[in-house]
Amino acid sequence: MPDRDPSRIPYRRRQPAPVPRRRAAAPPGRPPRPDNHDWYAMRRRRRRRRMGRGLLWAVILILLAAATLAVLWPTLHPADDPARTAPQPAAATAAPEDTRPVVAIDPGHGGVDRGSEGPGFGEYEMTWRTANALADLLEADGRLRPCLTMTETESQDPDSPRIMPSERARRAAEAGAALLLSIHGNSDPVYGASGYECYAIPVGRDHHDESLRFAQLVAAKFGALGQRLRGADGVKYIFYDQDDNKYERDAADTDVYTDPTFGVLEYAECPAILSEQCFLTNSADVDLLGDEDGCQLAARQYYEAICQWFGLEPAV
Numbered sequence: 240m241p242d243r244d245p246s247r248i249p250y251r252r253r254q255p256a257p258v259p260r261r262r263a264a265a266p267p268g269r270p271p272r273p274d275n276h277d278w279y280a281m282r283r284r285r286r287r288r289r290m291g292r293g294l295l296w297a298v299i300l301i302l303l304a305a306a307t308l309a310v311l312w313p314t315l316h317p318a319d320d321p322a323r324t325a326p327q328p329a330a331a332t333a334a335p336e337d338t339r340p341v342v343a344i345d346p347g348h349g350g351v352d353r354g355s356e357g358p359g360f361g362e363y364e365m366t367w368r369t370a371n372a373l374a375d376l377l378e379a380d381g382r383l384r385p386c387l388t389m390t391e392t393e394s395q396d397p398d399s400p401r402i403m404p405s406e407r408a409r410r411a412a413e414a415g416a417a418l419l420l421s422i423h424g425n426s427d428p429v430y431g432a433s434g435y436e437c438y439a440i441p442v443g444r445d446h447h448d449e450s451l452r453f454a455q456l457v458a459a460k461f462g463a464l465g466q467r468l469r470g471a472d473g474v475k476y477i478f479y480d481q482d483d484n485k486y487e488r489d490a491a492d493t494d495v496y497t498d499p500t501f502g503v504l505e506y507a508e509c510p511a512i513l514s515e516q517c518f519l520t521n522s523a524d525v526d527l528l529g530d531e532d533g534c535q536l537a538a539r540q541y542y543e544a545i546c547q548w549f550g551l552e553p554a555v
Contacts, residue, residue: 339384340418342377342545343411345503346370347423347513349389350399355426357519357529362424365529367394369422369516372538379555383545386414404502412508418453418548419511420541421503424529425518433521434467437514440504441476441488443495449510451490453548457514460540464527466517477501514541 346366348354354362374385388407393399404421411419425432437457440450451474458473469475471489478486478498488496499505501513516537517524528537546553 337384339382340549341384341386341414341416343386343388343414343416343419343509344370344373345388345407345411345419345421346394347421349394350396350401352401353397355424355519357424357525358522360529362426362519363394365424365516365519365534366422367391368531368534369537369541372535373420373422373541376538376542376555377545380542380546380553382551382554383549386411386416405506408503408506408508408511411511416509418545419503419507419509420457420545421501421511421513422537422541423513423515425515426520427518428520430520433518433524434469435461435473435515435517436469436475437473437512438475438477438501438504439490439512440507440510441478441496441500442493446507446510449548450504450512453510453544454490454512456544456547457512457541460544461516461528461537464536464540466524466527 346363346369348361348363348366350363352363354366356362357365370387374387377383377385388410389402393402407421408419425436435458437454439454440447454474455472458468462468462473470487471491474490476488476490476492476496477500478488478496479500480486480498488494504511504513517528517533519525519529525533527533542555543553
């Protein structure tokens with residue numbers, strides 16, 4: 240490298256040392272501005288405070304998320320819920336369904352409707368005793384399930400309102416009745432009539448054939464007791480004309496009549512008969528089938544006829 244000619248080296252005057260800049264004095268009432276060292280320290284303190292607040296909010300959010308998850312976890316994962324996974328008591332065994340055929344028993348009259356008057360008792364009392372005796376026989380048999388269309392209060396309380404025949408038929412239908420027997424007592428204003436008769440669902444209507452068969456079975460049972468069978472073997476049809484006058488036809492009459500029959504038969508949804516058990520105005524009839532023992536005897540005839548209708552042998 241060639242030597243530089245000292246004569247060509249520019250002369251540099253020695254520069255004076257820089258004088259530190261002075262900041263203007265702060266206005267009265269305002270704190271002085273920090274120097275550079277204090278300003279950087281302040282920035283670091285601010286950064287640390289921001290980081291501290293950020294960490295605090297992060298911790299708070301984490302805690303809130305954990306609490307929310309703890310609440311929702313059993314719903315999102317029911318299998319992990321101890322209350323759900325704990326052993327549960329065994330469910331009670333359901334009672335087996337009663338599949339026995341239902342026999343609806345209708346104690347005629349009752350409440351304010353007392354029916355005919357017998358010697359010292361009313362028709363409603365005789366029909367209630369007979370109906371309950373029949374229900375007891377069916378229960379003892381066990382193959383058929385009896386169902387009364389009235390409660391004891393509705394039947395025996397003289398202040399209880401009358402249960403209309405259509406309502407009795409509806410109750411039988413709601414119970415799922417396969418057969419309906421309405422028990423009544425007969426009467427005669429001159430006290431000379433006696434014997435047994437029953438009414439079937441008329442020709443040309445639903446359940447007529449099975450109703451007629453049941454009526455014939457019941458009438459035969461009462462005839463075997465020595466009761467005189469009124470009409471054609473004790474079985475009849477009854478109707479009400481447009482003036483509400485009753486008229487009867489023997490079971491031998493196969494003509495179709497459109498006039499309404501007894502309400503309990505008119506509204507029945509199964510084979511049904513209305514039985515006039517005996518004449519309450521005839522002392523011989525009452526002695527045989529109307530008093531306490533007579534109600535038991537009548538119930539027995541109904542029971543045996545019902546068994547025959549279902550193709551069963553009496554079991555009690």
